[in-house]
Amino acid sequence: MNTSSSIIKLSQAMLKVQQQLQPAIKDARNTFVGNDYATLNSVMDICKDALISHGIWLTQLPTPVPVELGTGHIALETKLIHAESGEWISSTTVIPLPKNEPQGMGSAITYARRYSLCAMLGIITEDDDGNAASNPDYKQTKKMREKFWRRNPVIKLQRPLPELCQSLTV
Numbered sequence: 532m533n534t535s536s537s538i539i540k541l542s543q544a545m546l547k548v549q550q551q552l553q554p555a556i557k558d559a560r561n562t563f564v565g566n567d568y569a570t571l572n573s574v575m576d577i578c579k580d581a582l583i584s585h586g587i588w589l590t591q592l593p594t595p596v597p598v599e600l601g602t603g604h605i606a607l608e609t610k611l612i613h614a615e616s617g618e619w620i621s622s623t624t625v626i627p628l629p630k631n632e633p634q635g636m637g638s639a640i641t642y643a644r645r646y647s648l649c650a651m652l653g654i655i656t657e658d659d660d661g662n663a664a665s666n667p668d669y670k671q672t673k674k675m676r677e678k679f680w681r682r683n684p685v686i687k688l689q690r691p692l693p694e695l696c697q698s699l700t701v
Contacts, residue, residue: 534688
């Protein structure tokens, strides 16, 4: 993790953002391992308005991979910038490419964006246990998820990247 010399104003704004965040809705199904997961769209839906309303600019850009890792990896820098003060915080994630081709790179970048953003903002995905039911917004979130799956019973996914979970570093 890297930061500007001060992150006081950014921290104050991020506290307000985190007060507004809800769990991301699991809106896709991984047919290879049989679980539901929150897509990048779902994660962005949860945080975009809160970040913007508190003056925080989000960037997620591919960056050079350390030479010692060799080929077959991609790095992604996630950076939060407080527009008013210019203060920032960033984290770089390095993950292996499932295939050394454009489609593999695109999939890896999307995967890294989703997990890096969740980690930096403290976003969780909804759960289905009793702890979630105690949240007043849980019933509405659960209804949204059920409505989604009724409309989209089968979603075709490209080959998932579960092996990246093992090597994801933030």
